[in-house]
Amino acid sequence: MKSTLTFTLRRAMSTLTKEAGDISSVFPSLSGKRPEPLAPRFSDLKKSLVKGNEDAVVASWQRIMGSLEREIAEIREQGSEVIPSIEFGHVAAGTVPQSKLDAVRRRGTAVIRNVLPREQALDLKQKARDYIAANRPKVRAFPADDPAVYELYWTPSQVQARAHPNMLKAQSFLASFWHSSDPSSEISTTYPLSYADRFRIRQPGDAKFALGCHTDGGSLERWEDPEYSRVYQAILEGRWEEYDPFDARHRIAARMDLYNGAGACSMFRLFQGWLSMSSTGPGEGTLKVCPLVRHATSYLMLRPFINLETGKLNLDATFPNSVPAACQEYDPVSHPGLELETTMVSMPQVEPGDYVAWHCDMIHAVDKEHRGTSDSSVMYIPACAVTKPNLQFLKRQRLSALRYSPPPDFPGAGGNGEIGFEGATDWTQVSEEGKRAMGLGNRCWDVSPAMSEGEQKVLESGNRILFG
Numbered sequence: 422m423k424s425t426l427t428f429t430l431r432r433a434m435s436t437l438t439k440e441a442g443d444i445s446s447v448f449p450s451l452s453g454k455r456p457e458p459l460a461p462r463f464s465d466l467k468k469s470l471v472k473g474n475e476d477a478v479v480a481s482w483q484r485i486m487g488s489l490e491r492e493i494a495e496i497r498e499q500g501s502e503v504i505p506s507i508e509f510g511h512v513a514a515g516t517v518p519q520s521k522l523d524a525v526r527r528r529g530t531a532v533i534r535n536v537l538p539r540e541q542a543l544d545l546k547q548k549a550r551d552y553i554a555a556n557r558p559k560v561r562a563f564p565a566d567d568p569a570v571y572e573l574y575w576t577p578s579q580v581q582a583r584a585h586p587n588m589l590k591a592q593s594f595l596a597s598f599w600h601s602s603d604p605s606s607e608i609s610t611t612y613p614l615s616y617a618d619r620f621r622i623r624q625p626g627d628a629k630f631a632l633g634c635h636t637d638g639g640s641l642e643r644w645e646d647p648e649y650s651r652v653y654q655a656i657l658e659g660r661w662e663e664y665d666p667f668d669a670r671h672r673i674a675a676r677m678d679l680y681n682g683a684g685a686c687s688m689f690r691l692f693q694g695w696l697s698m699s700s701t702g703p704g705e706g707t708l709k710v711c712p713l714v715r716h717a718t719s720y721l722m723l724r725p726f727i728n729l730e731t732g733k734l735n736l737d738a739t740f741p742n743s744v745p746a747a748c749q750e751y752d753p754v755s756h757p758g759l760e761l762e763t764t765m766v767s768m769p770q771v772e773p774g775d776y777v778a779w780h781c782d783m784i785h786a787v788d789k790e791h792r793g794t795s796d797s798s799v800m801y802i803p804a805c806a807v808t809k810p811n812l813q814f815l816k817r818q819r820l821s822a823l824r825y826s827p828p829p830d831f832p833g834a835g836g837n838g839e840i841g842f843e844g845a846t847d848w849t850q851v852s853e854e855g856k857r858a859m860g861l862g863n864r865c866w867d868v869s870p871a872m873s874e875g876e877q878k879v880l881e882s883g884n885r886i887l888f889g
Contacts, residue, residue: 477659529714529780583857703767706791
Protein backbone atom coordinates (compact mmCIF):
# COMPACT_ATOMS: atom_id res chain seq x y z
CA MET A 422 0.00 0.00 0.00
CA LYS A 423 2.80 2.39 0.94
CA SER A 424 4.69 1.75 -2.32
CA THR A 425 1.52 2.36 -4.34
CA LEU A 426 0.93 5.69 -2.59
CA THR A 427 4.56 6.70 -3.18
CA PHE A 428 4.31 5.87 -6.89
CA THR A 429 1.05 7.83 -7.23
CA LEU A 430 2.52 10.88 -5.51
CA ARG A 431 5.71 10.76 -7.61
CA ARG A 432 3.71 10.52 -10.84
CA ALA A 433 1.46 13.42 -9.86
CA MET A 434 4.41 15.59 -8.83
CA SER A 435 6.44 14.84 -11.96
CA THR A 436 4.37 17.31 -13.98
CA LEU A 437 4.83 20.11 -11.45
CA THR A 438 8.58 20.51 -11.53
CA LYS A 439 10.46 23.78 -11.46
CA GLU A 440 14.18 24.27 -11.72
CA ALA A 441 15.99 23.92 -8.42
CA GLY A 442 17.37 27.15 -7.01
CA ASP A 443 16.75 29.78 -4.38
CA ILE A 444 15.01 33.12 -3.86
CA SER A 445 17.54 35.00 -6.04
CA SER A 446 15.88 33.57 -9.16
CA VAL A 447 12.76 35.61 -8.38
CA PHE A 448 14.39 39.03 -8.54
CA PRO A 449 16.37 40.30 -11.55
CA SER A 450 18.07 42.75 -9.20
CA LEU A 451 19.43 39.83 -7.10
CA SER A 452 20.22 37.43 -9.92
CA GLY A 453 21.80 40.02 -12.23
CA LYS A 454 19.38 39.07 -15.00
CA ARG A 455 19.33 41.75 -17.71
CA PRO A 456 15.90 42.51 -19.17
CA GLU A 457 15.53 42.15 -22.92
CA PRO A 458 13.47 44.61 -25.01
CA LEU A 459 9.81 43.65 -25.15
CA ALA A 460 8.21 42.49 -28.38
CA PRO A 461 6.31 44.99 -30.55
CA ARG A 462 3.03 43.32 -29.54
CA PHE A 463 3.25 45.13 -26.21
CA SER A 464 2.74 48.42 -28.04
CA ASP A 465 -0.48 47.00 -29.49
CA LEU A 466 -1.48 45.88 -26.00
CA LYS A 467 -1.05 49.39 -24.62
CA LYS A 468 -3.10 50.89 -27.42
CA SER A 469 -5.93 48.43 -26.87
CA LEU A 470 -6.02 48.98 -23.11
CA VAL A 471 -6.60 52.74 -23.31
CA LYS A 472 -8.44 52.94 -26.62
CA GLY A 473 -11.08 55.65 -26.38
CA ASN A 474 -9.71 56.84 -23.02
CA GLU A 475 -6.42 58.37 -24.08
CA ASP A 476 -7.20 61.89 -22.88
CA ALA A 477 -8.77 60.59 -19.67
CA VAL A 478 -5.62 58.61 -18.88
CA VAL A 479 -3.38 61.66 -19.25
CA ALA A 480 -5.74 63.77 -17.12
CA SER A 481 -5.89 61.00 -14.51
CA TRP A 482 -2.10 60.90 -14.38
CA GLN A 483 -1.99 64.61 -13.66
CA ARG A 484 -4.52 64.23 -10.84
CA ILE A 485 -2.69 61.34 -9.22
CA MET A 486 0.58 63.26 -9.25
CA GLY A 487 -1.07 66.10 -7.35
CA SER A 488 -2.65 63.70 -4.86
CA LEU A 489 0.65 61.88 -4.36
CA GLU A 490 2.32 65.09 -3.30
CA ARG A 491 -0.10 65.44 -0.40
CA GLU A 492 0.16 61.78 0.60
CA ILE A 493 3.94 61.82 0.48
CA ALA A 494 4.04 64.89 2.72
CA GLU A 495 1.97 62.99 5.31
CA ILE A 496 4.24 59.96 5.20
CA ARG A 497 7.32 62.16 5.48
CA GLU A 498 5.85 63.60 8.66
CA GLN A 499 4.61 60.38 10.30
CA GLY A 500 6.98 57.68 9.04
CA SER A 501 6.29 54.22 10.49
CA GLU A 502 3.45 55.61 12.60
CA VAL A 503 1.17 55.52 9.55
CA ILE A 504 1.12 51.71 9.81
CA PRO A 505 -1.83 50.65 11.99
CA SER A 506 -1.13 48.44 14.99
CA ILE A 507 -3.91 46.17 16.28
CA GLU A 508 -4.05 43.93 19.34
CA PHE A 509 -4.98 40.33 18.58
CA GLY A 510 -7.23 40.36 21.64
CA HIS A 511 -9.42 42.93 19.88
CA VAL A 512 -9.41 40.81 16.73
CA ALA A 513 -10.52 37.73 18.66
CA ALA A 514 -13.25 39.68 20.47
CA GLY A 515 -14.43 41.54 17.36
CA THR A 516 -13.73 44.89 19.02
CA VAL A 517 -11.15 46.44 16.68
CA PRO A 518 -11.86 50.21 16.66
CA GLN A 519 -13.37 51.58 13.45
CA SER A 520 -10.46 54.00 13.12
CA LYS A 521 -8.08 51.04 12.91
CA LEU A 522 -10.23 49.29 10.31
CA ASP A 523 -10.30 52.46 8.21
CA ALA A 524 -6.52 52.76 8.53
CA VAL A 525 -5.99 49.22 7.25
CA ARG A 526 -8.18 49.94 4.22
CA ARG A 527 -6.33 53.15 3.50
CA ARG A 528 -2.80 51.92 4.12
CA GLY A 529 -3.18 48.31 3.01
CA THR A 530 -1.00 47.03 5.83
CA ALA A 531 -1.09 46.32 9.56
CA VAL A 532 0.76 44.82 12.51
CA ILE A 533 -1.39 42.46 14.58
CA ARG A 534 0.21 42.19 18.00
CA ASN A 535 0.52 39.01 20.11
CA VAL A 536 -1.04 36.57 17.68
CA LEU A 537 1.17 33.89 19.26
CA PRO A 538 2.61 34.05 22.77
CA ARG A 539 6.17 35.38 22.74
CA GLU A 540 7.77 32.25 24.16
CA GLN A 541 5.96 30.03 21.69
CA ALA A 542 7.23 32.08 18.74
CA LEU A 543 10.79 31.91 20.07
CA ASP A 544 10.41 28.15 20.56
CA LEU A 545 9.33 27.78 16.93
CA LYS A 546 12.53 29.53 15.83
CA GLN A 547 14.73 27.32 17.99
CA LYS A 548 13.05 24.19 16.66
CA ALA A 549 13.56 25.44 13.10
CA ARG A 550 17.26 25.93 13.86
CA ASP A 551 17.45 22.42 15.30
CA TYR A 552 15.80 21.06 12.14
CA ILE A 553 18.39 22.85 9.98
CA ALA A 554 21.28 21.55 12.08
CA ALA A 555 19.97 17.98 11.99
CA ASN A 556 19.67 17.96 8.21
CA ARG A 557 22.79 19.74 6.97
CA PRO A 558 24.18 19.73 4.31
CA LYS A 559 20.96 18.87 2.46
CA VAL A 560 19.28 22.19 3.34
CA ARG A 561 19.24 24.80 0.55
CA ALA A 562 19.35 28.48 1.46
CA PHE A 563 20.24 31.96 0.18
CA PRO A 564 22.91 33.25 0.28
CA ALA A 565 24.66 29.87 0.22
CA ASP A 566 27.69 31.08 2.20
CA ASP A 567 25.70 32.90 4.92
CA PRO A 568 22.09 31.66 4.86
CA ALA A 569 19.19 34.00 5.55
CA VAL A 570 16.24 32.48 3.61
CA TYR A 571 15.74 28.73 3.77
CA GLU A 572 14.22 26.54 1.06
CA LEU A 573 12.25 24.66 3.70
CA TYR A 574 8.46 24.42 3.76
CA TRP A 575 7.37 21.51 5.93
CA THR A 576 9.32 21.87 9.16
CA PRO A 577 7.23 21.15 12.27
CA SER A 578 7.68 24.82 13.24
CA GLN A 579 6.15 26.10 10.00
CA VAL A 580 3.26 23.66 10.03
CA GLN A 581 2.53 24.39 13.69
CA ALA A 582 2.49 28.16 13.05
CA ARG A 583 0.19 27.87 10.02
CA ALA A 584 -2.21 25.62 11.91
CA HIS A 585 -2.33 27.69 15.10
CA PRO A 586 -5.94 28.74 15.84
CA ASN A 587 -4.85 32.34 16.51
CA MET A 588 -3.11 32.50 13.15
CA LEU A 589 -6.20 31.18 11.37
CA LYS A 590 -8.34 33.77 13.18
CA ALA A 591 -5.95 36.58 12.23
CA GLN A 592 -6.10 35.46 8.60
CA SER A 593 -9.90 35.43 8.69
CA PHE A 594 -9.85 38.96 10.10
CA LEU A 595 -7.68 40.16 7.23
CA ALA A 596 -9.87 38.38 4.71
CA SER A 597 -12.90 40.28 6.02
CA PHE A 598 -11.61 43.47 4.38
CA TRP A 599 -12.25 41.92 0.98
CA HIS A 600 -15.50 41.65 -0.98
CA SER A 601 -16.69 41.18 -4.54
CA SER A 602 -18.67 43.72 -6.55
CA ASP A 603 -20.40 40.72 -8.15
CA PRO A 604 -22.56 38.86 -5.57
CA SER A 605 -22.34 35.70 -7.66
CA SER A 606 -18.55 35.55 -7.43
CA GLU A 607 -17.39 32.18 -6.18
CA ILE A 608 -15.23 33.27 -3.28
CA SER A 609 -15.33 32.68 0.46
CA THR A 610 -13.42 34.82 2.94
CA THR A 611 -14.93 32.92 5.88
CA TYR A 612 -12.33 30.16 6.03
CA PRO A 613 -8.57 30.69 5.56
CA LEU A 614 -6.40 28.51 3.34
CA SER A 615 -2.75 27.80 4.11
CA TYR A 616 -0.09 28.59 1.52
CA ALA A 617 3.26 26.98 2.29
CA ASP A 618 6.19 29.38 2.03
CA ARG A 619 9.76 29.80 3.30
CA PHE A 620 11.16 31.30 6.50
CA ARG A 621 13.98 33.75 7.18
CA ILE A 622 16.62 33.89 9.90
CA ARG A 623 18.75 36.91 8.97
CA GLN A 624 21.88 37.58 10.99
CA PRO A 625 23.17 41.01 12.09
CA GLY A 626 25.37 42.69 9.51
CA ASP A 627 23.85 40.83 6.55
CA ALA A 628 23.73 42.94 3.38
CA LYS A 629 23.19 40.16 0.82
CA PHE A 630 19.48 39.51 1.37
CA ALA A 631 18.71 43.02 0.14
CA LEU A 632 15.41 42.74 -1.68
CA GLY A 633 14.65 46.04 -3.38
CA CYS A 634 11.25 47.63 -3.92
CA HIS A 635 8.93 45.17 -5.65
CA THR A 636 5.39 43.89 -5.97
CA ASP A 637 4.57 40.20 -6.22
CA GLY A 638 1.83 38.69 -8.36
CA GLY A 639 3.64 38.96 -11.68
CA SER A 640 4.69 42.02 -13.64
CA LEU A 641 3.50 42.25 -17.24
CA GLU A 642 0.55 40.03 -16.38
CA ARG A 643 -1.27 42.99 -14.80
CA TRP A 644 -1.69 44.49 -18.26
CA GLU A 645 -1.35 41.39 -20.45
CA ASP A 646 -3.84 38.95 -18.92
CA PRO A 647 -7.37 40.16 -19.84
CA GLU A 648 -8.93 39.20 -16.51
CA TYR A 649 -6.05 40.56 -14.46
CA SER A 650 -6.22 43.90 -16.31
CA ARG A 651 -9.94 44.14 -15.44
CA VAL A 652 -8.92 44.38 -11.78
CA TYR A 653 -7.51 47.79 -12.71
CA GLN A 654 -10.15 48.81 -15.25
CA ALA A 655 -11.10 52.03 -13.45
CA ILE A 656 -7.44 53.09 -13.47
CA LEU A 657 -6.95 52.25 -17.15
CA GLU A 658 -10.07 54.23 -18.02
CA GLY A 659 -8.77 57.32 -16.27
CA ARG A 660 -10.82 56.95 -13.06
CA TRP A 661 -8.13 55.99 -10.58
CA GLU A 662 -10.03 57.49 -7.64
CA GLU A 663 -12.75 54.85 -8.13
CA TYR A 664 -10.34 51.91 -7.98
CA ASP A 665 -11.14 49.55 -5.07
CA PRO A 666 -8.05 47.58 -3.96
CA PHE A 667 -10.23 45.17 -1.97
CA ASP A 668 -12.63 44.10 -4.74
CA ALA A 669 -11.87 40.44 -5.54
CA ARG A 670 -14.25 40.15 -8.49
CA HIS A 671 -11.65 39.90 -11.29
CA ARG A 672 -8.75 38.65 -9.20
CA ILE A 673 -10.36 35.24 -8.73
CA ALA A 674 -9.62 34.05 -12.26
CA ALA A 675 -6.69 36.37 -13.01
CA ARG A 676 -3.58 34.64 -14.34
CA MET A 677 -0.70 36.07 -12.35
CA ASP A 678 1.88 33.84 -14.01
CA LEU A 679 1.97 33.70 -17.81
CA TYR A 680 5.66 32.78 -18.00
CA ASN A 681 6.10 30.00 -15.41
CA GLY A 682 8.23 32.36 -13.38
CA ALA A 683 10.35 31.13 -10.50
CA GLY A 684 8.71 33.58 -8.13
CA ALA A 685 5.15 33.26 -9.31
CA CYS A 686 2.42 32.61 -6.77
CA SER A 687 -0.36 30.42 -8.12
CA MET A 688 -2.57 31.17 -5.16
CA PHE A 689 -4.58 34.37 -4.85
CA ARG A 690 -3.21 35.90 -1.65
CA LEU A 691 -5.40 38.62 -0.16
CA PHE A 692 -2.58 39.75 2.08
CA GLN A 693 1.01 38.66 2.22
CA GLY A 694 2.31 38.27 5.72
CA TRP A 695 4.85 37.00 8.17
CA LEU A 696 4.96 35.90 11.76
CA SER A 697 7.79 37.49 13.73
CA MET A 698 10.15 35.24 15.65
CA SER A 699 12.42 38.05 16.88
CA SER A 700 12.51 41.55 18.35
CA THR A 701 13.15 43.72 15.32
CA GLY A 702 12.93 47.45 14.66
CA PRO A 703 13.45 49.78 11.69
CA GLY A 704 16.82 49.28 10.04
CA GLU A 705 17.29 45.86 11.63
CA GLY A 706 16.75 43.70 8.56
CA THR A 707 12.99 44.16 8.55
CA LEU A 708 10.23 44.82 6.02
CA LYS A 709 9.63 48.18 4.37
CA VAL A 710 6.35 49.04 2.62
CA CYS A 711 4.86 51.87 0.61
CA PRO A 712 1.58 52.43 2.55
CA LEU A 713 -0.26 53.96 -0.40
CA VAL A 714 -2.05 50.94 -1.78
CA ARG A 715 -4.53 52.82 -4.03
CA HIS A 716 -2.13 55.57 -5.10
CA ALA A 717 0.91 53.37 -5.74
CA THR A 718 -1.06 50.79 -7.70
CA SER A 719 -2.68 53.49 -9.83
CA TYR A 720 0.73 55.04 -10.49
CA LEU A 721 2.16 51.64 -11.49
CA MET A 722 -0.67 50.89 -13.91
CA LEU A 723 -0.54 54.31 -15.60
CA ARG A 724 3.24 54.74 -15.67
CA PRO A 725 3.86 52.79 -18.95
CA PHE A 726 1.45 55.09 -20.80
CA ILE A 727 3.12 58.36 -19.85
CA ASN A 728 6.23 60.06 -21.22
CA LEU A 729 7.71 61.60 -18.09
CA GLU A 730 9.56 64.32 -20.02
CA THR A 731 6.52 65.60 -21.90
CA GLY A 732 3.63 64.39 -19.74
CA LYS A 733 1.98 63.09 -22.90
CA LEU A 734 0.77 59.65 -23.90
CA ASN A 735 3.40 57.02 -24.65
CA LEU A 736 2.24 53.93 -26.54
CA ASP A 737 5.52 52.25 -27.43
CA ALA A 738 6.42 48.73 -26.22
CA THR A 739 8.01 49.78 -22.93
CA PHE A 740 6.81 48.75 -19.47
CA PRO A 741 9.32 50.20 -16.98
CA ASN A 742 11.04 47.55 -14.84
CA SER A 743 8.57 44.88 -15.95
CA VAL A 744 10.43 41.68 -16.81
CA PRO A 745 8.73 38.46 -18.00
CA ALA A 746 8.78 35.64 -15.41
CA ALA A 747 9.74 38.03 -12.59
CA CYS A 748 8.05 40.16 -9.99
CA GLN A 749 7.46 43.87 -10.62
CA GLU A 750 10.43 45.91 -9.43
CA TYR A 751 10.70 49.66 -8.83
CA ASP A 752 13.46 52.25 -8.54
CA PRO A 753 13.76 56.05 -8.61
CA VAL A 754 14.50 55.99 -12.35
CA SER A 755 11.62 53.78 -13.47
CA HIS A 756 8.99 55.14 -11.04
CA PRO A 757 10.25 58.52 -9.79
CA GLY A 758 6.86 59.97 -8.82
CA LEU A 759 6.50 57.51 -5.95
CA GLU A 760 9.50 59.09 -4.20
CA LEU A 761 10.42 55.71 -2.77
CA GLU A 762 13.22 57.17 -0.66
CA THR A 763 10.45 58.78 1.40
CA THR A 764 7.41 56.54 0.95
CA MET A 765 9.08 53.22 1.77
CA VAL A 766 8.69 53.10 5.54
CA SER A 767 9.92 50.41 7.91
CA MET A 768 7.65 48.28 9.99
CA PRO A 769 7.53 49.61 13.56
CA GLN A 770 9.15 47.58 16.34
CA VAL A 771 7.79 44.03 16.30
CA GLU A 772 8.16 41.31 18.89
CA PRO A 773 8.06 37.50 18.67
CA GLY A 774 4.46 36.45 18.01
CA ASP A 775 3.43 39.62 16.15
CA TYR A 776 1.93 39.15 12.68
CA VAL A 777 2.69 41.63 9.89
CA ALA A 778 0.44 41.77 6.81
CA TRP A 779 0.42 43.78 3.61
CA HIS A 780 -1.95 43.94 0.61
CA CYS A 781 -1.07 41.67 -2.31
CA ASP A 782 -0.44 44.69 -4.58
CA MET A 783 1.67 46.59 -2.06
CA ILE A 784 5.20 47.68 -2.88
CA HIS A 785 7.56 46.21 -0.32
CA ALA A 786 11.26 45.68 0.27
CA VAL A 787 13.71 44.48 2.90
CA ASP A 788 16.32 46.62 4.66
CA LYS A 789 19.49 46.62 2.55
CA GLU A 790 21.55 45.97 5.65
CA HIS A 791 20.66 44.41 8.97
CA ARG A 792 22.07 46.97 11.40
CA GLY A 793 20.67 45.34 14.52
CA THR A 794 22.42 43.22 17.12
CA SER A 795 20.28 40.07 16.98
CA ASP A 796 18.66 37.97 14.29
CA SER A 797 15.69 39.18 12.21
CA SER A 798 13.52 36.10 11.83
CA VAL A 799 10.09 35.54 10.28
CA MET A 800 7.86 32.83 8.86
CA TYR A 801 6.09 33.85 5.67
CA ILE A 802 2.37 33.12 6.11
CA PRO A 803 -0.11 34.91 3.80
CA ALA A 804 -3.91 35.16 4.08
CA CYS A 805 -5.77 33.37 1.28
CA ALA A 806 -9.44 33.06 0.29
CA VAL A 807 -11.35 30.01 -0.90
CA THR A 808 -11.69 30.22 -4.68
CA LYS A 809 -11.76 27.47 -7.29
CA PRO A 810 -8.22 28.19 -8.55
CA ASN A 811 -6.99 28.27 -4.96
CA LEU A 812 -8.69 24.96 -4.27
CA GLN A 813 -7.02 23.39 -7.28
CA PHE A 814 -3.66 24.69 -6.11
CA LEU A 815 -4.32 23.40 -2.60
CA LYS A 816 -5.02 19.98 -4.06
CA ARG A 817 -1.56 20.05 -5.68
CA GLN A 818 0.12 21.53 -2.62
CA ARG A 819 -1.15 18.79 -0.32
CA LEU A 820 0.63 16.23 -2.50
CA SER A 821 3.80 18.22 -1.85
CA ALA A 822 3.03 18.22 1.88
CA LEU A 823 2.51 14.48 2.10
CA ARG A 824 5.72 13.95 0.15
CA TYR A 825 7.72 16.68 1.93
CA SER A 826 8.54 18.11 -1.49
CA PRO A 827 8.86 21.84 -2.30
CA PRO A 828 5.38 23.22 -3.10
CA PRO A 829 4.41 23.73 -6.77
CA ASP A 830 5.40 27.42 -6.90
CA PHE A 831 8.91 27.01 -5.56
CA PRO A 832 12.34 26.03 -6.89
CA GLY A 833 12.74 22.28 -6.98
CA ALA A 834 8.99 21.59 -6.92
CA GLY A 835 8.42 17.92 -7.57
CA GLY A 836 11.90 17.07 -6.29
CA ASN A 837 13.04 15.34 -3.15
CA GLY A 838 12.92 18.43 -0.92
CA GLU A 839 12.72 17.29 2.70
CA ILE A 840 12.06 13.62 2.00
CA GLY A 841 13.84 11.59 4.65
CA PHE A 842 14.76 14.60 6.78
CA GLU A 843 15.21 13.99 10.47
CA GLY A 844 12.41 15.43 12.61
CA ALA A 845 9.89 15.69 9.76
CA THR A 846 6.32 16.79 10.48
CA ASP A 847 3.95 14.12 11.75
CA TRP A 848 0.67 15.01 10.03
CA THR A 849 -1.35 13.02 12.53
CA GLN A 850 -0.36 15.55 15.20
CA VAL A 851 -1.78 18.57 13.32
CA SER A 852 -5.18 19.93 14.44
CA GLU A 853 -8.21 19.18 12.28
CA GLU A 854 -8.77 22.88 11.63
CA GLY A 855 -5.13 23.30 10.64
CA LYS A 856 -5.26 20.31 8.31
CA ARG A 857 -8.50 21.54 6.73
CA ALA A 858 -6.82 24.86 5.85
CA MET A 859 -4.23 22.78 3.98
CA GLY A 860 -6.78 20.60 2.22
CA LEU A 861 -5.90 17.63 4.43
CA GLY A 862 -8.01 15.53 6.76
CA ASN A 863 -11.72 14.90 6.31
CA ARG A 864 -13.38 17.85 8.04
CA CYS A 865 -15.62 19.69 5.57
CA TRP A 866 -16.36 23.41 5.60
CA ASP A 867 -19.77 24.36 6.96
CA VAL A 868 -22.07 25.92 4.38
CA SER A 869 -24.69 28.33 5.68
CA PRO A 870 -27.89 29.59 3.97
CA ALA A 871 -26.84 33.06 5.13
CA MET A 872 -23.88 32.93 2.73
CA SER A 873 -24.12 34.32 -0.79
CA GLU A 874 -24.87 31.89 -3.56
CA GLY A 875 -21.32 32.21 -4.85
CA GLU A 876 -19.79 31.47 -1.45
CA GLN A 877 -22.00 28.45 -0.96
CA LYS A 878 -21.04 27.10 -4.39
CA VAL A 879 -17.30 27.46 -3.90
CA LEU A 880 -17.37 25.86 -0.45
CA GLU A 881 -19.44 22.97 -1.74
CA SER A 882 -16.94 22.57 -4.57
CA GLY A 883 -14.09 22.61 -2.07
CA ASN A 884 -15.71 19.94 0.05
CA ARG A 885 -16.04 17.72 -3.03
CA ILE A 886 -12.53 18.44 -4.39
CA LEU A 887 -10.65 18.05 -1.13
CA PHE A 888 -12.74 16.07 1.31
CA GLY A 889 -15.20 14.13 -0.82
